[in-house]
Every structure is written in structure tokens, then in C-alpha cells.
């Protein structure tokens with residue numbers, strides 16, 4: 001995947017160029033306002049840029065030098081947002097087949113395999129309103145996969161979930177990545193997500209790429225100061241400490257404030 005995007009948004013100037021693996025996840029990491037969404041919009045074909053090149057393998061989707069610009073619906077890009085945006089009037093199964101219908105006969109990614117990897121078989125007859133937040137995101141991932149994308153764009157897909165669900169859904173994203181080996185462009189603020197899921201990492205700040213490399217090299221592991229090891233019990237520096245009133249679920253990592 002190759003991306004070059006130069007665009008102006010009011011006073012903000014985006015000027016980024018990066019390349020990522022065709023069979024792994026590229027992380028776009030940066031603070032709020034760095035230009036991550038502005039970059040995704042160019043990749044998805046939803047925004048014009050003064051200068052842009054977007055290519056997946058040898059498929060060129062945007063090239064301002066030649067005037068090429070494939071419309072969004074023909075880019076073969078699956079998008080997963082922060083909120084699942086499932087169709088509320090359709091069952092899970094119909095949400096999934098909606099993705100399939102848009103695939104134009106391509107069928108590299110089998111529905112059965114996606115349903116298995118995401119463990120959503122028991123949810124197929126449910127309505128989106130009867131799903132938990134984590135289940136909804138798994139279905140949104142399935143719908144995006146079944147549109148048979150050449151690229152999966154994930155725009156902070158875990159950030160609306162609580163810590164426990166985040167870890168769970170992250171495991172499913174990892175499983176999809178391993179099983180289907182398609183390029184992913186993954187936007188996050190989370191060091192943990194970047195390090196767990198990323199093969200390549202692009203750091204953005206103020207509209208510019210400030211560094212590119214492996215997530216492990218660019219993003220130091222967060223220090224886990226404490227972990228909930230039983231209801232109301234935190235393990236800190238090897239000691240089990242009871243914390244009355246603590247209702248965080250077991251497994252939650254805690255950062256302690258002074």
C-alpha cells in the first residue's frame with residue numbers, strides 16, 4: 001500500500017507519504033488533530049487532495065498526476081468506524097450479506113470462515129440492538145470483510161469500548177489479520193493496539209509524518225502499574241492490595257495517579 005496526500009483544510013496543512021505491507025497492518029498513530037482522519041478520507045476517496053497517490057499493490061486508486069480517481073464505492077475498501085453503524089432494521093445475518101452483495105461477485109473471503117473467526121454464528125438471527133458493543137464491532141468487522149476488500153480501513157475501531165471489551169475485540173482483529181492476510185490501515189491513539197496489531201507504524205503530528213518503523217521501535221510499551229487480579233484486588237509490584245469499592249473487571253490494567 002502506498003499513500004501520498006497533500007491537502008489544505010482551513011489553516012491545517014496535511015502533507016504525508018508512507019508505504020505499508022500488502023499483507024499486514026499499518027498503524028496511523030498520532031494525537032488528536034494530527035491529520036489521521038484527513039488521511040483516511042483521501043485513501044477512501046471521500047476527499048479531494050491537491051496532490052495524492054493511493055495504490056494497493058499495483059491497483060492505483062488515486063493519482064492526481066494522471067487525473068485518476070476511482071470513486072469510493074469502487075475502491076474495494078472495507079471501513080470499520082468507532083461505532084459499528086450496523087443497519088438497525090436488519091438481522092446480523094442480513095448485515096453480513098449486505099457486505100457480500102456489494103462485493104460484485106468476488107468471493108476470496110468466505111462467509112463461513114469470517115463467521116467462524118469472529119465467533120458470531122450464535123448471533124446471526126439477532127437484531128443489532130440486542131448485541132453488546134463488542135459483539136456489534138465484531139459484526140461490523142464481518143460486514144466489512146465480506147465486501148471482499150483489497151484494503152481494510154479501521155478508524156479507531158475499539159475506542160468506544162470499555163477496557164475488557166477492547167482487549168477481546170482486539171484479539172478478533174488479530175485473528176482476522178492472521179487468517180486473511182490483507183492490508184489494513186488502522187488508526188489508533190492506543191500504544192497497546194499499535195504494538196499488538198501493527199506490522200508497520202506511521203507517526204503523525206501536525207499533518208506531517210514524524211517517524212515510520214515497527215511499532216515496537218517507535219512506541220515503548222506502557223508501564224502497567226497495577227492489574228486487577230480478583231474483584232476488588234489489585235496486584236501492584238507483586239503485592240495483592242485490597243481496594244474497597246473498586247469495580248473494574250479482573251484483567252484491567254490500572255495506571256495509578258499520585
Ligand SMILES: Nc1ncnc2c1ncn2[C@@H]1O[C@H](COP(=O)(O)OP(=O)(O)OP(=O)(O)O)[C@@H](O)[C@H]1O
Pocket residue numbers: 009010011012030031032033034035036037038039
Ligand atoms: N473542514 C475543515 N476545515 C478546517 N479545518 C479542518 C477541517 N477538517 C479538519 N480540519 C482540521 O484538520 C486537522 C486534522 O484533523 P483530523 O480530523 O484529520 O485529525 P485526527 O488526527 O483524525 O484527530 P482525532 O484523533 O481527534 O480524530 C485538525 O486541526 C482539524 O481541526
